[in-house]
Amino acid sequence: MIDIKKEIQKDRRAFIKNVLSGTIAGSLLMVIPAGAALDERLPEQLPGMRGDDSPFTEKKFAFVVDVTACIGCGSCCVADKNEYNVPDGNYRTWVERYIIDDHDEVFVDSPNGGLDGYSKPRTDIPNPVRDTFFVPKLCNMCEKPSCVQVCPVGATYKTEDGFILVDKDRCVGCGYCIQACPYSVRFLNPVNRTAEKCTWCYHRVREGLLPACVNVCPVHARKFGDLNDKTSEVYKILREPHVISVLKPGMGNQPALHYLGLRREVV
């Protein structure tokens, strides 16, 4: 008799527990907003990427920087710092200013990586200036990346769709890749002591969004797209006759980052 009573008591307790937790959880779900879906807030900029859960996409991404269009405003650098909270003094992307005087001498500077823009002219140039232009720099996403080759722990790798990424958990911070990169795009994050670099905003691209820097560029100097898509802008640029070059072609890394109207002083 007592046993049965106990059993009922136990059941009752369990029942009340279930009901209570259910109602509390339910009401909490109603109070805490699940957040508007990404689709609603952010229209898809790269078609067919959202909702694709496969490890690799079928696309072949390319990045084109139009040197003749860049005005050196530094929007891209600001967007990049905002997106990743990059520690001060390190840059995932930066903008260099090239000044060529009439003696063919080249002056390059990049105060704070172009993060504060270029507000002052250079005063230390002895001869009249012949030409000035800006060159944005970022990860070249090489076809044959030197950084991947030297990583001793397999922390840096190349995905089948062409992204070179760094595994924060695997990286031991030895710095081999930082030395190996011919373009100096890598740095050791002073906070977590791992190698870090531009990822062409892999997380954004997989959500169908353009990289943060491409998205903000006011003069459309940065272009990003799929080379397998015959209608994309980058495909047309790389297909049609233009002055297109990559940085340090002699290194044999075969970058997927192309420059439009690049001057020989930069290469």
Add this chain to the structure above:
Amino acid sequence: MEKKYKSSYYGHVVKIALVLIIGGVLAVMARDKFLPETMGQYGHYRGSDLKDQRQVAVRSHTNESCYQCHRPIRLIHKAGVHKTVSCEFCHGPFADHVKDGKYVAKLPVKRDMEIKTLCLRCHNKIIRARPEESIKVVAMPQHLEEKKVNIDHNCNQCHMVHDPILWIKAAREMMGLKMKGETK
């Protein structure tokens, strides 16, 4: 008869073999324990990192995200020549303002000299390499002198920052003036 010096005692060989085998087994076990599970799934890297890489929060949004709430400014900003300028460039990242669809904090408003600094980041003529066809550049303070206004005027006293010639166009219309090069 030749004497055989060959020993029939193999204990030391067995010991070495045992040590090697046990060592090998331990090494394999240790490797399994310390290597991540998905290591080598697609190549010489941790396969599950592809998923982790996608977990990075999207902090910068597009202008469209801002326009969802800021309707009046959308009409002005989208109609003007500044339509390609990102809201977040001047105002700060979306994620600092809205989180999970909820307002979290106010973004700092730019005032006075901050506005002038922002304007001159792009429109400063002294910095060359800014083609006239893509952007209008001015020299300061010559521009103010030329327009016959006080030298300490701020850009936003004449120019609506979201559509720089909006007020100027309105003023010209009111006064019945024509733009330079425009004929009746």
